[in-house]
Amino acid sequence: MRFVIETADLTKKYGPLVAVDKLDLKVKTDTIHGFLGPNGAGKTTTIKMLIGLLKPDGGSVSVLGQELGWDKPDVRSRIGYMPELPKLPKHLKGRELIDIYGRMYGVTKEERKKQIPKLLDMVGLKERGIDLIITYSKGMKQRLGIAQALLNEPELVILDEPSLGLDPVGMVEVREIMHEIAKEGVTVFLSSHLLHEVEQVCTHVTIINKGVELASGTLKQISAKVKGPVTIEAEVDKLSKAVIKKVEKLSFVTGVSKDGKKLLVEVKTRDDVRSQISQAITAGGGIVISMDSKGKSLEDVFMDLLVKHKRKKRSQ
Ligand SMILES: Nc1ncnc2c1ncn2[C@@H]1O[C@H](COP(=O)(O)OP(=O)(O)O)[C@@H](O)[C@H]1O
Ligand SMILES: [Mg+2]
Known part of the structure; x- marks a missing residue:
């Protein structure tokens, strides 16, 4: 399988607003692929269509080699997903929450017993799994969300803004976890509005604005698009x-x-x-x-592309 995610002309409208506009997204196996765009670009809407939470208005979605439909739960069980700012029940302990998710995913008791400590350790919550989520910092909650997304041993993990609202230390921790995940042979697809994050962690990037893809390729290819000395x-x-x-x-x-x-x-x-x-x-x-x-930073390309895209829209 060359691409773990492949969309063609993927489109989603909210009334008159075209949130995702004929998107051809391609994510290669064994990459850390950043889905970069400012707020409102259409990242979350795209991700929800990728995992079957939202129905597209047009186009197709193929994930892990299969067209995603409502009748294909088997594909979804091979994907890990962390929503944007996951809302975790505060009255549960971290460990309990993961256990509940595991049961929901159909992970056996034995598997859960093996997996949960391993995952909590991976996201740096080994010691804190027995504490109530209400006592967790933002970063810890985010990391628990990531552990939850890894529970079913997915081939592809989709993280929607994993660093949202984190301080620099929290961001570094999340970044390290993403590298860890990739090392285990899992393809990581993450959305972000933070250039710096994408630059630090991703091998590939797709830039999106107002639902339209502006650029896609390896970090190097995208960086080479910068104009000027x-x-x-x-x-x-x-x-x-x-x-x-x-x-x-x-x-x-x-x-x-x-x-x-x-x-x-x-x-x-x-x-x-x-x-x-x-x-x-x-x-x-x-x-x-x-x-x-x-002058080689992704920020330059990003700003360059956004400005050009705005000009083009205005002249249309
Ligand atoms: N449920 C909804 N109803 C109407 N408009 C929405 C809804 N969800 C998102 N939008 C709009 O669609 C666009 C894309 O949003 P979103 O996918 O959340 O972007 P991102 O995740 O990149 O910030 C935005 O203009 C947003 O306001
Ligand atoms: Mg979003």
Whole structure:
């Protein structure tokens, strides 16, 4: 199976609003695929159609090689799903909740006994499974939601904004869990409005806005779509004219400017040229303190695509 998720012309309308507009989404096996878009882009609506919670108005959905229909519960049992901001019953203990979900999924008692401690450990709740959910932080609740989505040992796990409302520490924890899940050979499909998150965790990304797909591919392919030069920012001690001259001489450099202790180097290549720049700085008598590449981030592509999409809509 090449694609675990494949939609064609998938469409959903809420009255006059087209929330998902002829979406052709393709998610490859064994990837961490980010579904990126601002609030209201149509991510949750798409996900609900993927798992059969919402009926499309047009197009088709195939998940794990099967067309998803209301009469196909077997496919759904191979998918793990965490809804956006999962509402968990507060009066239950974490462990109890997972157990209840397990029974609902038809996981045997023996399997639950084996699986639950393993899952709680994986999401960092080993010690807290016996506590009431009401005592959990947002991050812990989110992680419990992820554990719940993994209980039926799915081949594909779909997480709707797993980092929503989390602080930076919580986000890092969730990110680590996603890597863990992928390591076990599970394909991860996650929606997010956070570029940074997608950039950190995903191998592939599909960008969506107002129900329309703007771009899809590997992170590298998407990043390569950025227009404009890449700037390398170097903090340099002993930054002199000699340093600037040496850097200017590099064949791929199109411009050099100074901003206090910082040297801003514009380059026309997308290769990693930091070591060459560093050598030139040293040759000019400077000392490199830090170096950072600006302009290659997903944020640039994202903003670029959104602005273009807005312009196109306006001119239609
Ligand atoms: N049940 C609903 N009824 C009417 N409009 C809805 C409903 N759910 C979502 N929408 C609208 O559909 C669009 C897409 O929403 P959603 O799929 O939740 O986006 P996202 O998850 O990317 O934030 C938004 O404009 C939203 O207001
Ligand atoms: Mg959403």
